[in-house]
Amino acid sequence: MTDAVQERSLPVEAQMIDLILEKSTPVSDPITPNRGPKLKKAKPLLKNKLQKILSCAVCLELRRSAIFQCKYGHLICAGCFGDILSESRLQNEIASCPVCQSTISKDLCSRNIAVEKTIRELPMSCPYCLLQISPESYKTHKKCLCEKRPTICSNNLIGCPWEGPYSQKQKHQDECKQLSANGFDILKSLNHMDEESKEEVNLYEKIFELLSVEKFSYHDLQFKHSTTEDNVEFETSRFSAFDNLWVIHGYFKDKPSEFHYQLILKSKIPVSLPIHYLLVKGPYSDMEIKPKLCQFTFEEKVSEGPFETLNLWYHSDSLRSFFHAKRINIRIFIFVNI
Ligand SMILES: [Zn+2]
Ligand SMILES: [Zn+2]
Numbered sequence: 434m435t436d437a438v439q440e441r442s443l444p445v446e447a448q449m450i451d452l453i454l455e456k457s458t459p460v461s462d463p464i465t466p467n468r469g470p471k472l473k474k475a476k477p478l479l480k481n482k483l484q485k486i487l488s489c490a491v492c493l494e495l496r497r498s499a500i501f502q503c504k505y506g507h508l509i510c511a512g513c514f515g516d517i518l519s520e521s522r523l524q525n526e527i528a529s530c531p532v533c534q535s536t537i538s539k540d541l542c543s544r545n546i547a548v549e550k551t552i553r554e555l556p557m558s559c560p561y562c563l564l565q566i567s568p569e570s571y572k573t574h575k576k577c578l579c580e581k582r583p584t585i586c587s588n589n590l591i592g593c594p595w596e597g598p599y600s601q602k603q604k605h606q607d608e609c610k611q612l613s614a615n616g617f618d619i620l621k622s623l624n625h626m627d628e629e630s631k632e633e634v635n636l637y638e639k640i641f642e643l644l645s646v647e648k649f650s651y652h653d654l655q656f657k658h659s660t661t662e663d664n665v666e667f668e669t670s671r672f673s674a675f676d677n678l679w680v681i682h683g684y685f686k687d688k689p690s691e692f693h694y695q696l697i698l699k700s701k702i703p704v705s706l707p708i709h710y711l712l713v714k715g716p717y718s719d720m721e722i723k724p725k726l727c728q729f730t731f732e733e734k735v736s737e738g739p740f741e742t743l744n745l746w747y748h749s750d751s752l753r754s755f756f757h758a759k760r761i762n763i764r765i766f767i768f769v770n771i
């Protein structure tokens with residue numbers, strides 16, 4: 434083992450006790466604010482150190498998911514753990530811890546509940562304004578207090594389609610054209626909204642119908658960064674569904690903020706394979722993805738599905754903040770058409 438591995442091999446609990454002892458003077462008290470200029474310097478240090486100790490050894494991020502550990506105590510978040518296991522299964526190899534190379538599996542590794550609980554006590558980043566919020570206030574901030582939270586116009590019920598950040602709501606409402614619209618225009622907008630909600634109902638009916646097909650599966654995946662010169666590109670690990678290998682490729686477009694993704698079949702198929710697929714947010718993800726049911730027939734020589742746009746429920750500007758993370762948890766459902 435190298436020195437670096439040995440240092441990382443210290444059990445997490447030992448590293449945290451070292452840290453707490455080192456910082457147990459009043460200067461480092463993380464709870465009581467405003468104890469003078471020294472405290473202001475020490476506070477981010479404690480948080481940063483905790484972040485380093487508790488982050489996943491693979492994606493290097495602090496994940497609020499289940500956290501697994503190898504027999505030497507190296508931490509791996511649930512998403513990365515699943516990725517490593519499925520990738521080694523596909524390659525017929527034994528999965529190993531990326532830090533110390535010891536064998537890992539669901540039986541050999543345990544969850545570290547203390548680490549999971551500690552991470553849940555640390556501040557969380559608001560997906561809209563990126564402020565660091567205490568876990569107790571996070572839900573209230575995101576739903577009711579954040580100036581950048583997605584909102585709709587109060588005149589939505591009479592047909593105004595506006596949606597945007599809360600900070601711009603009042604300005605929009607002061608000038609909302611719907612208030613001075615005539616009956617004919619209001620009726621036109623209402624009909625349009627009616628059409629949209631009918632489409633939505635049809636979509637959910639179709640999804641429920643597909644849940645009864647004989648062959649369907651779902652897979653929890655992570656989009657991982659691979660930056661090119663022009664775009665920020667993403668790819669999931671390969672995954673196996675219906676005896677074939679698949680991968681999802683995606684790229685983030687900055688102006689306008691859009692994320693495009695494409696399902697790719699990596700195996701050769703002798704007969705055509707018509708499928709429906711649906712991308713939704715993955716476990717522990719905050720990203721409110723608007724469902725879109727896609728349909729495509731893969732053939733022997735047609736292995737790449739069309740590019741689809743990933744839309745959020747409201748306020749697509751916030752998409753950018755989700756894609757700041759190095760890995761994004763998604764879940765894909767695949768249904769084989771009969
Ligand atoms: Zn990870
Ligand atoms: Zn290890």
Ligand SMILES: [Zn+2]
Pocket residue numbers: 559560561562563564574575579580581582
């Ligand atoms: Zn916020």
Ligand SMILES: [Zn+2]
Pocket residue numbers: 586587588589593594595605606609610611
């Ligand atoms: Zn309006």
